[in-house]
Amino acid sequence: MPGPSHSTHEDEGRRSIPPALVWLLAIGAGVGVANVYYIQPVVPLVRETFGIGSEPASLVPAVSQAGYALGMLLLAPLGDLIDRKRLVLAKSILLVLLLSATALAPDFSVLLAVSLAVGLLGSLGQDFVPMAAQLATAEERGRTIGLVTTGLLCGILLSRTLGGVVGDLFGWRAIYALAATMVALVGVAVWRWLPLQPATANGSYGALLLSLATLVGRYAVLRKALLTQGLLAATLGAFWSTLALMLAEPPLHLGAGAAGTFGLAGAAGAFGAPLFGRLADARGPAIAIRLGCLLVALAFVLMLASPHSIAALIAGAVLFDLGVMAALVSHQTIVTTIDPAARSRLNGLLMTAAMIGMAIGALAGGWAWSRYGWAGVCFTGAACGLVALLRSLFPPSIPFASKEYAR
Template sequence: MTIIHETHEQAGAGQVAPQQPGRALTLLLATGAGLSVASLYYSQPMLGVLAGSIGASSRDIGLVPTLTQLGYALGILLLAPLGDRHDRRHIIVLKSLLLVLALLACALAPSLPVLLAASLAVGLTATVAQDIVPAAATLAHEHSRGKVVGTVMTGLLLGILLSRVVSGLVAEQAGWRSMFLLAAAGVALIAAAAWRWLPGFAPTTTLSYGRLLASLWDLLRRHAALRRAALAQGLLSMAFSAFWSTLAIMLHAAPFHLGSAAAGSFGLAGAAGALAAPLAGQLADRRGPAMVTRLGAGLTAIAFAVLCLAPWLTPAAQLWLLGVGAIGFDLGVQAALIAHQTIVYGIEPAARSRLNAVLFVGIFIGMAGGAIGGSLLLAQWGWLAVTGMSTVLALLALLVRWR
């Protein structure tokens, strides 16, 4: 099976020149990104079972996903830039093996403190997904980079989408420890496949670790395209997060009185965004990524504006509107993300890992702000205020992209 097209002579010590990845390698990268990022979300549907199993309160068990997300944010900031300093192949394999150990620690955790420490480690090492995406961008030719990145991002997005569904089913049938064991086995297979088939990547800088981190600010200062991408995608992520962080609370209240399972089912609408990611990448290759960012921001704004009509509809019609709106804005946000990644990876090829870190730090800041702002608005002024804020945020992102 062909793993790489247009092979080149090795550049020594396992290093090869950037080259177009074949379908098998692209699938490997997409699967690796999906399985690694899915590790962040396995615990969420199992929190009730986890609390009863290890004798933790509902408040304390909520620290598990919190520390996982905190570890991921810290890992993006502190570990992702290392992809420019060292061979990405070695980093991907090493982080995958460390993620396996962290997942095994979760599976075997006898108490809450051990589980919390293991959850933080899962978040830190799951950032291997943010090493895989720049690796795919480096291997791809410029004229097909959007398509390749879009395909790998499809795997990542499907990992986020399906992780909660799979973990809920496995925990119900075989227990929560079995889910972490299965997750560890899957990541171990990815590590072995990456060691066998992923080519080496020559380091692009010799900066010390301290200077490497300091260069993140320098990159942000020097590149207006990076600032626009981080700001626009951060605004879209804020709108995205405001919706999803308040949806379950809104559906639990009158007139719906629906449980968490119903709220989770709306997440299946995210499949539209995930499956459309390669199409967004191909469109970015043909028409330019800047146009796709405007298209994505505009679609997101329209979807949230339509959701503002919900208070004037019957409860049944509101549920249908929520589903359609979720498909629309998820497609818009993911299309903009693929296009922004295409832009960012083309700014300075030698700094792709650091550029990616800056972009995703902006995204995580936006998601945190959206969760806080959405909760406050829902408590004070209701669901219309949440969708109204999300509409304004998407319009601001569109304004940034039209500059």
């Protein structure tokens, strides 16, 4: 397993991270991850462009999520082995090229292929989280991660709003041309203002990947975090991959722009991330994780009880995005503290579990929608939230104010 190449007293003498740098990290995280989600509100437009059914069209967001999971597993760990700034710049260049190819996709099979690749490099957004953890002091780490995660989640949620509005006005291809421009601008800003971050581990890339299994086997609290966050992320996949299809059906008959607008409701929940980061710093992360699971389950019960109610949909989007965010910030605080030399790998494992959960959720949501309608989607989300809550209540316990983790 690659070993640490830096002092374990990494926080000694470190100054607080400048607010402008936190903003850059948060914006970079949001712009990077948004590319995976532009497709969700424009699924009906893609369906019309290529003359396919709803179930095949729902494969595009599912494939993007699968690519994102692979990117978190295979590419994000590189941040421990090479300079994170250089990694971000390389990914940005490749992502600009792939987004341009998506905008020009001539048929559905090509769109599926480039969507997988865009998802793979969408792991760019997550590279900013371990960067923030390394730059921040121990006392402000939870708050800083919370702020960067706010940017990340706003990118996920507002990408749907932007994708829907641009799709309605100019067609679904236009959003990918705009996305390529935004990624290029972030790359320039990273090159100009972010400091270099030397590698924190030694060894080969193969050894780095093998160490992922070692980390999972070593830390029981990590395994608990992976399963719990994966279950919560499945609710995101189920909801957002079917929302546009539900809104387009009777009695609502709403378009891609309306579906994208729901991202604003979800973004309202994302702004609670710094609050949960502070809660993790002050009281420990377990309480925030359990509260998040409960909010997710209650949100889907509300939407199940009031089908086709716009008010219930808005309230549900706020509540369950807030719940998923509460657990994510808390889990990131946990995993980035387990082993400072393995922060990119540990965060990559967490987000791989989340993206696998989201991809499975997208597939399950599409299946539930095609057979049971919106009620099936809501039941799927509520069940995932309740199972996640149950898992969070069982051992191992999550230690607070301690460097030792359950094994």
